[in-house]
Amino acid sequence: MSQPQGRLLGLGVGPGDPELITVKALRLLQQAPVVAYFAGRGRKGHAYASIESHLQPQQIQLRLEYPLTTETVSGPLSYDQIIAAFYDRSALSVAAHLHEGRDVAVICEGDPMLYGSYMYLHDRLAADHPHQVVPGVCAMLGGAAMLGTPLVYRDQSLSVLAGTLPAGELHRRIALADAVVIMKLGRQLAKVREVLQELGLEQRALYIERATMETQRMLPLADVDPASSPYFSMILVPGTRWQA
Ligand SMILES: C[S@@+](CC[C@H](N)C(=O)[O-])C[C@H]1O[C@@H](n2cnc3c(N)ncnc32)[C@H](O)[C@@H]1O
Structure with missing residues (x-):
């Protein structure tokens, strides 16, 4: 029998204050075997900083680090191309866990569907994977x-x-x-x-x-x-x- 797929969870974690996460997002966050988060190069990431205190030691952390720190790009590829390739790679990393049957909680600052980085994973993965989005207090x-x-x-x-x-x-x-x-x-x-x-x-x-x-x-x-x-x-x- 094939392994049941893990769920893609898009969790809004609020604008910064760690207490502004919803009860639902917190429950799903703490139950998820894998927690994925976007962060700039060498940075913790605002979403991560606001939920760090809620994480459990056994949870796998999947850091998705943006390849660029500014929008100034020199070279053959445009900023949009580099970012699209980054989201493609990020989606593959998340999907690898989903295929193994592990739920992946993708945390997102504010609300996931309002200018949220989660949206780029959602667009790539939601059609083929069970998923759930939990709204957050937007900025x-x-x-x-x-x-x-x-x-x-x-x-x-x-x-x-x-x-x-x-x-x-x-x-x-x-x-x-x-x-x-x-x-x-x-x-x-x-x-x-x-x-x-x-x-x-x-x-x-x-x-x-x-x-x-x-x-x-x-x-x-x-x-x-x-x-x-x-x-x-x-x-x-x-x-x-x-x-x-
Ligand atoms: C990529 S958008 C993320 C929006 C987020 N998903 C939301 O629901 O609010 C980033 C922009 O949101 C705004 N923003 C996010 N968090 C903020 C905060 N705590 N204080 C002020 N502005 C914030 C800033 O204008 C920032 O440039």
């Missing part, structure tokens, strides 16, 4: 809670934008929005701030770094040094307050 909601700001009232709509969009595109989309979350900041900060200034929104915009982590910082957008703004930062422009 923008962790950020709103820490900033103490309601995001959208009544019939307002929320736009979630990547700071990597070109300035003109950001301008167009923010101008149409009631409320905005801008993620993937880091080196994009100066550009994004300029767009918000053009739209007269700099005063309404709230900036937060490493929300819910011990190293969290909140400061006026005007005071942020673009050279030191980390990738794990966000800008929230809440919807205008509705007086109930």
Whole structure:
């Protein structure tokens, strides 16, 4: 009889505070024989750092280390090609455990299906393997809670934008929005701030770094040094307050 396949588990582990993992994700994490996590070169990885204290010594840890630290690539292959090949290799490493009947918990910072690295494994493996995804507290909601700001009232709509969009595109989309979350900041900060200034929104915009982590910082957008703004930062422009 053939061995039953292991399950691919995409577990959202929350925005950083180790207590912001769900009861379900924690249970599945601790029961999984294999825990896989993405991390930058020489880095622990934010998702890993937030669940490290929950791991059991007998669990196999599968570290999936990004081959690049920046998006600047020289050589015959583009950044996208190098990253796609990395996700292909990562999927093979995960699948090897699944074929042996071992469940693999892939931990993901925030929610797995919102700009989550888990998605690239899901896209490659979910069609052929039993799988389960557990949602997590996403960064923008962790950020709103820490900033103490309601995001959208009544019939307002929320736009979630990547700071990597070109300035003109950001301008167009923010101008149409009631409320905005801008993620993937880091080196994009100066550009994004300029767009918000053009739209007269700099005063309404709230900036937060490493929300819910011990190293969290909140400061006026005007005071942020673009050279030191980390990738794990966000800008929230809440919807205008509705007086109930
Ligand atoms: C690849 S996305 C991951 C999003 C995540 N899956 C989620 O559900 O929020 C990374 C971006 O999320 C935002 N981010 C994630 N965690 C954050 C945190 N704790 N504080 C501030 N921003 C965070 C940053 O904008 C960062 O560039």
